[in-house]
Amino acid sequence: MRAVASCKGLIDDAAWASIRAYATEGYTFEAIRRFLKCSWHSVQQALANDIRPSLRARRVPPQTVCHKAIARRRRLVRQLITKTVTCIGKKVLKARGRPRKDGVPRKTTTVTRKVLKLKYPSPQAVARALKVMEVPASRSTVRRDLAVLGFRKYRRPVLPRLSKADTEKRLKFSKASLCKSLKWFAHLAFSDEKWFDSNDHGNIFQYIRPEDKALKLLPREREQGAAKVFVWGVIAVGLRFIRFVKLRPGHGMDATDYIEQCIKPYLRLPRAKKVTLMQDGARCHWTPAVKQTLGDAGVSILEGWPAHSPDLNPIEHVWSMLQKAVSDRGPWGAEQLQEFVASEFDSITIGVIDGLVLSFWDRVTQCVARKGAAVGK
Secondary structure (H helix, E strand, O other): OOOHHHHHOOOOHHHHHHHHHHHHHOOOHHHHHHHHOOOHHHHHHHHHHHHHHHHHHHOOOHHHHOHHHHHHHHOOOHHHHHHHHHHHHOOOOEEOOOOOOOOOOOOEEOOOOOHHHOOOOOHHHHHHHHHHOOOOOOHHHHHHHHHHOOOOOOOOOOOOOOOHHHHHHHHHHHHHHHOOOHHHHHOEEEEEEEEEEOOOOOOOOOOOOHHHOOOOOOOOOOOOOOOEEEEEEEEEOOEEEEEEEOOOOOOOOOHHHHHHHHHHHHHOOOOHHHOEEEOOOOHHHOOHHHHHHHHHOOOEEOOOOOOOOHHHOOHHHHHHHHHHHHHHHOOOHHHHHHHHHHHHHHHOOHHHHHHHHHOHHHHHHHHHHOOOOOOOO
């Protein structure tokens, strides 16, 4: 068995101080022993002067913190408590690889400060950075290390990429919109197109109670060449309307398709001439034929809509709700997909539509406050 002095001689003073800090924070002797590559007794004797006074200061009775007492209080097996506590102590320091031959050291994985300087420290990014540094680590190891260091997992918001010119146009448009009256905001109609397919776009995570471990995870089924339908829709206060557009194979929507399959059915609605129609900057929306058709019908158009601004359009939330609801029903084929889209759209109440339309004032207000930057949810 090695002596304490030889145990300290394996690393320098700075590293030894960090290991002592690990011990005082609650990491087990087994994790420290693997890092120092020495015997259990050596580490225990070397760290006794740092750990025992802290335990005396807390004055914790031994019978209340032993594994057997915890197992009795929790009504669990003692081996399970011991295994759990040991694994918690090995979160940061964990030996990697198979057992080596005599004389060949085993590498130990740890998250260094260089890795923590990443812009988005995801487990995949940290694992790649450790691989470049020639430190073998899996994503599960990095995920445990980040959890011990205090990192929490959050979903990154999806926002449009904006250039400086786009930001300036968005800011100018938002300021001009805020100069209008509230009545003007209540008479806006927002339009957009959306491709729907029969693949599963539902929740990514599935939560199961510990007592329901026998339940299987529901797969997210994906089909190559899934059925698709192209939908054009309009929402306004007291108005909702969608049309299924039939496109030629290999072609997008042109001005003729837009007029015949979208604009003319929309003009038959009673409130079509009482609201201002918003259109994005697609080429088929601003052709002379489209402008003449809307002008002859007496429909006003919202001018100056900034490019790359789906976050300002309230109808994007309608598409999101429809996509999730249709995915939960699992359509088969284009006909069933179209049927589910129509039925789920009809199930959305007018109150929800009115609330989304009136939220446009909040969106442009946030855009001005952020100086033209993207607006989150």
